[in-house]
Amino acid sequence: MDPHEDQLLWMYETMLVIRDFEERMVNIYLEGKLPPDIQRGLAFDIAGGPVPGEMHLAAGQEPVAVGVCAHLRDDDTVVGTHRPHHFAIAKGVPLDRLAAELFGKATGLSRGKGGHMHLFDPEHNFSCSGIEGASLPPATGAALAYKKLDRDSVAVAFFGEGAANQGTFHEALNLAGLWQLPVVFICEDNRWAISVPKDKSTAIASNADRAASYGMPGVAVDHNDAVEVFRAAGDAIARARAGGGPTLIEVQTDRYLGHFQGDAEVYRPKGEPDELRGHDPIPTLAASLRGQGVLDDAREQEISSRASERVTAAYEFARESPLPDPSEALEHVFV
Amino acid sequence: MAVATKERTLTMAQAISEAIGQEMERDERVFVMGEDIGSYGGIFSATSGLLDRFGPGRIMDTPISEAGFIGAAIGAAAQGMRPIAELMFVDFFGVCMDQIYNHLAKNTYMSDGNVRLPVVITTAIGGGYGDAAQHSQCLYGTFAHMPGLKVVVPSNAYDAKGLMIEAIRDDNPVMFFFHKGIMGLPWMSYFEGSTNAVPDEEYTVPFGEAAIVRQGNDVTIVTLSQMVQKALVAAEQLDADGISVEVVDLRTLVPLDRDAVAASVAKTGRLLIADEDYRSFGLSGEICAIVAERLDRITMKAPVKRLAVPDVPIPYSRPLELSVIPQVDHITAAVRDLANAGS
Numbered sequence: 220m221d222p223h224e225d226q227l228l229w230m231y232e233t234m235l236v237i238r239d240f241e242e243r244m245v246n247i248y249l250e251g252k253l254p255p256d257i258q259r260g261l262a263f264d265i266a267g268g269p270v271p272g273e274m275h276l277a278a279g280q281e282p283v284a285v286g287v288c289a290h291l292r293d294d295d296t297v298v299g300t301h302r303p304h305h306f307a308i309a310k311g312v313p314l315d316r317l318a319a320e321l322f323g324k325a326t327g328l329s330r331g332k333g334g335h336m337h338l339f340d341p342e343h344n345f346s347c348s349g350i351e352g353a354s355l356p357p358a359t360g361a362a363l364a365y366k367k368l369d370r371d372s373v374a375v376a377f378f379g380e381g382a383a384n385q386g387t388f389h390e391a392l393n394l395a396g397l398w399q400l401p402v403v404f405i406c407e408d409n410r411w412a413i414s415v416p417k418d419k420s421t422a423i424a425s426n427a428d429r430a431a432s433y434g435m436p437g438v439a440v441d442h443n444d445a446v447e448v449f450r451a452a453g454d455a456i457a458r459a460r461a462g463g464g465p466t467l468i469e470v471q472t473d474r475y476l477g478h479f480q481g482d483a484e485v486y487r488p489k490g491e492p493d494e495l496r497g498h499d500p501i502p503t504l505a506a507s508l509r510g511q512g513v514l515d516d517a518r519e520q521e522i523s524s525r526a527s528e529r530v531t532a533a534y535e536f537a538r539e540s541p542l543p544d545p546s547e548a549l550e551h552v553f554v
Numbered sequence: 555m556a557v558a559t560k561e562r563t564l565t566m567a568q569a570i571s572e573a574i575g576q577e578m579e580r581d582e583r584v585f586v587m588g589e590d591i592g593s594y595g596g597i598f599s600a601t602s603g604l605l606d607r608f609g610p611g612r613i614m615d616t617p618i619s620e621a622g623f624i625g626a627a628i629g630a631a632a633q634g635m636r637p638i639a640e641l642m643f644v645d646f647f648g649v650c651m652d653q654i655y656n657h658l659a660k661n662t663y664m665s666d667g668n669v670r671l672p673v674v675i676t677t678a679i680g681g682g683y684g685d686a687a688q689h690s691q692c693l694y695g696t697f698a699h700m701p702g703l704k705v706v707v708p709s710n711a712y713d714a715k716g717l718m719i720e721a722i723r724d725d726n727p728v729m730f731f732f733h734k735g736i737m738g739l740p741w742m743s744y745f746e747g748s749t750n751a752v753p754d755e756e757y758t759v760p761f762g763e764a765a766i767v768r769q770g771n772d773v774t775i776v777t778l779s780q781m782v783q784k785a786l787v788a789a790e791q792l793d794a795d796g797i798s799v800e801v802v803d804l805r806t807l808v809p810l811d812r813d814a815v816a817a818s819v820a821k822t823g824r825l826l827i828a829d830e831d832y833r834s835f836g837l838s839g840e841i842c843a844i845v846a847e848r849l850d851r852i853t854m855k856a857p858v859k860r861l862a863v864p865d866v867p868i869p870y871s872r873p874l875e876l877s878v879i880p881q882v883d884h885i886t887a888a889v890r891d892l893a894n895a896g897s
Contacts, residue, residue: 348656360628391626
């Protein structure tokens, strides 16, 4: 299936929002973490600044998020990874509350309790986890619920090619194939599991080939291209909605930044990120849209300004919001 | 407290499967997943008879995929279902612990209460029948230690039914630990005190309320699970020698009825903790802390005594196993020591 014009424009704008959000975070994250603001003798302090802790940014991986989420409704479930922002944004999680959660503010999705790797938005059925491979079983469970409740909702589990070697991948796929559940498993293959390249971690070249072991179709999307992802995901999601069971899709995507911010990436071949940026999927889509007459200078300007304003507004909201009171730390262990 | 309308006794296994069945009748969102819980009825009979009543759609035998199906329980609960997942032996928690303690236990908190996970995990605990190190553990202390899980440990059929119904109705994750040696199985010797009168109707036993299962004045035994039954046997023997033992059955570890422990120890001044879990860094130490933190209000007539597994894996050979898992004789000896100490 091919995207309609409004879907194309949504994907384009959403990729711009994601890219801008992630790239601004590169600098926001560094605030308060570098000399002279930190302990003497340190080059970097992960604990410092308004956004402490780890930060895993998805610049370059936008097509996976938008190509899949273009087909999803609010009542469909997405479970994401430790690198979750592009999934959250594409799923419709409010940008301001997402940003505020990264800043640990009381206006955040969880009033600051979760942070960057633990974003929960039940209204949009979005959640994520910092544990590799942990997305697959809960997504499978949501699909189990949908089947029991006779709903046509679907669940999507995102995970990386590194996590495809975790036991949960194999267990969840088997369950989904065995019970024919409406879940789509999307493997983001950015070729790096922190510092370990895929050919040093995985016994076979393509995770799509593993699908047959679990009784489901496996699809390889070979380019970091929003429309190619859209087509593959569209088929899989339609199949799931119609009761046709699960699918495994592996997408070749590109991680422009380090595994985490602060990652010196000494393991990465020199110049690789720059080389990857030479195939940036956002200008690629723009060019394609221009070719189709869907985008012109005026529209491109309008979209890109709007995207930029959305991100600006979100980060301003986050900065201006208050922190939670320390007493809140004891709340909501149980409901 | 619900009253048995006719004097019908049930084994703890029967009480548990009755509770699950009644809740499944009442609420169509409740379903069960686990290994051999269907036609087999559960290896320890916790789901006996339920497949015939409710069918394979709601009583789901799973592959050997604990991380998969316990994680699936989480995802289904987030969508409004009320799953019960059986972890066949608590000892197997290693293969699925991430889903339990990093996700089931924490998602509610990490979402600031916006995500509810009404999951019950049932699991078999306990040794004393020669099943060795990987099939005999209790481990409720380990789970109680990690925030976000309620921990329920019944000692008898009446409590088991009420606590199970309470667990299913709770919107929070509940770990329900049933000791194999008090399930009343026809193939494992058990303490008959665990089989008792159980009302037909549904009722709940609240979490966070210990039960004084025997009143006494000289020595307090704080205990749980099968050890409650051993303590009661010991107390009968000690009574004949004029030692009056009070037995406090904790019933739930999270929430924990600290006040009941403190009140009993304040009364007797002598405390024995009888626990089948490992000694160090666990439940028995927590009970000691309750007393230690209240020494301005509690006068001890003797130092606290603990009976627990002495920090060794459970050995196989019978004389070895019976020496590390506290027995009735260990309890009586410890109580006599306490009764004679100080004064």
